[in-house]
Amino acid sequence: MKTDGMFHLFRLAAVVLCAGCLPVAGWPPIPESLDRPGHSGESSPQVTPVIFRLPEKSVPAPAPPAADEPLQLSIEQAILLVLKNNRDLQARQLTPVIAGTFEQIERGKFDPELFGEAEYFKEKASETSRSSGGLYQVAGTDTYAVTGLRQFLPTGTAVEAGLSHERNISNREPELQTARAGLTLTQSLLRGLGPSVNLVAVRQAELETLASLDELRGFTETLVAETETAYWNYVLAGEKIAIFEESLRVARKQREEIELRIQVGVLPEIEVAAARAEEALRVQALIDARSQLEDRRLRLLRLISPSVNGHLDQPMEAVSGPRLELNPIEDLKDRLQLAEKSRPDLNEARLRLQQNRLETIYTRNGLLPRLDFFIALGKTGYADTFSAAFRELDGNTYDFTVGLRLSHILGNRAAHAKDVAAHASRQQAAAAIDNLKQLIRLEVRLGINEVERARQQIGATRETRIFQEQTLAAEKERFDVGTSTALEVAQAQRDLLQIQIAEVETIVNYRIALVKLYLAEGSLLDRRGVSIQR
DSSP states (O other): OHHHHHHHHHHHHHHHHHHHTSOGGGSOOOOGGGGSTTGGGOOOOOOOOOEEEOOTTOOOOOOOOOTTOOEEEOHHHHHHHHHHHOHHHHHHTTHHHHHHHHHHHHHGGGSOEEEEEEEEEEEEEEEEOTTTOOEEEEEEEEEEEEEEEEEEOTTSEEEEEEEEEEEEEESSSOOEEEEEEEEEEEEESSTTOSHHHHTHHHHHHHHHHHHHHHHHHHHHHHHHHHHHHHHHHHHHHHHHHHHHHHHHHHHHHHHHHHHHHHHHTSSOTTHHHHHHHHHHHHHHHHHHHHHHHHHHHHHHHHHHOOOSSSGGGOOEEEOOOSOOOOOOOOOHHHHHHHHHHHOHHHHHHHHHHHHHHHHHHHHHHHTSOEEEEEEEEEEEEEESSHHHHHHGGGSSOEEEEEEEEEEOOSSOHHHHHHHHHHHHHHHHHHHHHHHHHHHHHHHHHHHHHHHHHHHHHHHHHHHHHHHHHHHHHHHHHHHHTTSSOHHHHHHHHHHHHHHHHHHHHHHHHHHHHHHHHHHHHTOHHHHTTOEEEO
16 A cells, blocks of 8 residues: 555656646747736836926926817927826836836845744654664654754855754664854955955946936936937928918919010010919928928927827917027137036946946956855754743853854866956946047037038028019019010029028028037936936
């Protein structure tokens, strides 16, 4: 009967082992309940992403428009909506939160650990008597339980305190119960000695969190710059439509006047061809301008995401004008210093360099041999009952161990290779920072040059537009008295249209050039009154 029981036990163990070798597809699916809030009696943790602090006197969010009414949107409201609604930004706001958890993970290595273990052993066997040579039956049971606390400290010290109990019952010997209280301390003397080495991972995790914030700031600045650029391009498209509509009205009026003169015999029939061609060109330009406005409306709405469902169908009207006060830039030195202080990618690179420096500390420590000092102290009580064994801990029995433990890998090539790689990465990061500084200085100078070019072009195109208006007026007067042709008037109108478009483009380009300059300086969010709050 007992033999059959053992056979069934071994057969069950074989089945379990074979089941563990099944492919993943052979196992049942993971229950959905494991992914539901409240599993195991615990609610899912509420994760709060990094938020943006807006200026105290920030503009209110635009009110939802009524049906079939356009969304009235200012540039300030566009920035507010992109910070609030952009899906890509919402996803990236969780990155610093995730990075911050690694700080706690690394600090968790120094948390105290409560441990416990319990064993039960039963034996029935035959042994040979040393005196008679005969066989005799031996039966006994052993139970063992231990509990305690262990902790690793940043100093390189491992401490463990434990309390154990053991009970031995045998048909050959009287029952014996043993209680023991012990304390063990192990201190690293070479490799792993001191907080400067053991806290490297913690410090690196802290730097990673700060780097993720700089990365988020850089992405946010780029997104805000993209939003402002999209907004001003949308404004430009609207301004172009207004100019093309007005030019079409003028071209149509000009064509009607020529047709009227032809009817009364003042002008020959051939003069109407140029006027009709000019009107057709205005219609073509207006079609392209309206298509461009729709394209830029869709791109801007995708960035600001004013609503989750159907927001791309939302009509929109930009209420901020592109014109602003024009001031020359005369503080190049201050802007270069600001860029070296504020650029998020440069600050992130500096943090990466600090991480590499910490890595060299860790790898240099790995070159040392392992030398540990250990000391163990215990008090033991022996008795035939549970309570008596613990009372005997006050007796004069004890054990004491002290010593050194040394280990070292001969050659230690892996540690040397890691150390060389860490130092090379550190030098590489330092060289990358120098290169990035040079690129940033170039970007700032190029940005200032573009802003100045756009500023000067505004005045130049304004003067050109005024002169072109005078030229068109003069050409019309000559046409009225018969000294000019409809073709020459159409050409003058076309030149005026081009310079009108160029004037609006230079104003918008100046706005966009300023945004790009602020982006190169790393000051765009600060200038918009936006800060990142952990």
